[in-house]
Amino acid sequence: MSEQSPGTESVDRDEQLTVVHVVRHGEVHNPDGVLYGRRPGYHLSDLGRQMADRVADHLGKRDITHVVASPLERAQETAAPIAKAHGLDLATDARLIEAANVFEGKTFGVGDGALRKPDNWKHLTNPFKPSWGEPYVDQVVRMMGAIDAARDAARGHEAVCVSHQLPIWILRSFVERRRLWHDPRKRQCTLASLTSFTYRGDTIVSVGYSEPARDLVPAHLLAGAKPVKGKPGQSKAFGA
Known part of the structure; x- marks a missing residue:
């Protein structure tokens, strides 16, 4: 075997692909349409568990070597079958958590009590920051830290991070150099969807999106769907 020349290892690392x-x-x-945010005690529904199993099946033949999730129950329960399918321990990273929100615990659909209370209006003054919750810039910093850590844990292979709609969309918007404030109805981040970041070395070179459980997602919750009257649920402006 020939001796490796100085610097070869670092060059190889710089060219390594990690997803x-x-x-x-x-x-x-x-069932009550509460904006649960970071509150504990909100678990996957039976349909949600089917979605998690579908994602695990979808990723079953991929070269997954690291699985990590937000500490919230719904993320842990989505990640568990993925980790199990690959014989991996499930790690937790608090940086993958849902965005903080002043409206946690309230219902926030059109016409309900939250918007009618003048005390809440002060939280709606700045959609660019946003004024009702965790700054978008802060979400970028923690989410980039989380996926970079996952990249390092699975370098040359693939990793899975389970998180939440708003932080995922803000992360993708940052990577794709779009403005962070946005119309929440147009987020491309459906339930049980995958937003996949491919790194060459330490640099993200492409972003992909897929919906392996699309047929299980209620039509009014698909990316870009218009709100349906009479459907309970929290406003998508505030995360989910």
Whole structure:
């Protein structure tokens, strides 16, 4: 075997491809349409568990060597079958958590009590930051840190990070050099979807998106769908 010349190892590392799949959790049991945010106690519904199993099947033959999730139950429960399918321990990274929000615990659909209370209006003054929750820039910093850490843990292979709609969309918007403030109805981040970041070395070179559980997602919750009257649920402006 020939002796490796100095610097070869670092060059190889710079050219190594690593894929980090950032998965949004499956459907949550939330019959009252509460904006649950970071609150504990919100678990996947039966349909959500089917979605999680579908994602695990979809990724079953991929070269997954690291699975990590937000500490919230819905993310942990989505990640568990993926980790199990690959014989991996499930790691937790608090940086993958849902965005903080002043409206947690409230219902926030059109015409309900939250918008009618003047005390809440002060939180709606700046959609660019946004004024109702965790700054978009802060979400970028923590999410980039989380996926970079996952890349390092699975370098040369693939990793899975399970997170939440708003932080995932903000992360993708940053990577694709779009403005961070946006129309929440146009987020391309459906339940149990994959937003996949391919790294060459330490640099993201491409972003992909797929919906392996699309047929299980209620039509009004698909990316870009118009709101349906009478459908309970939290406003997508505030994460999910």
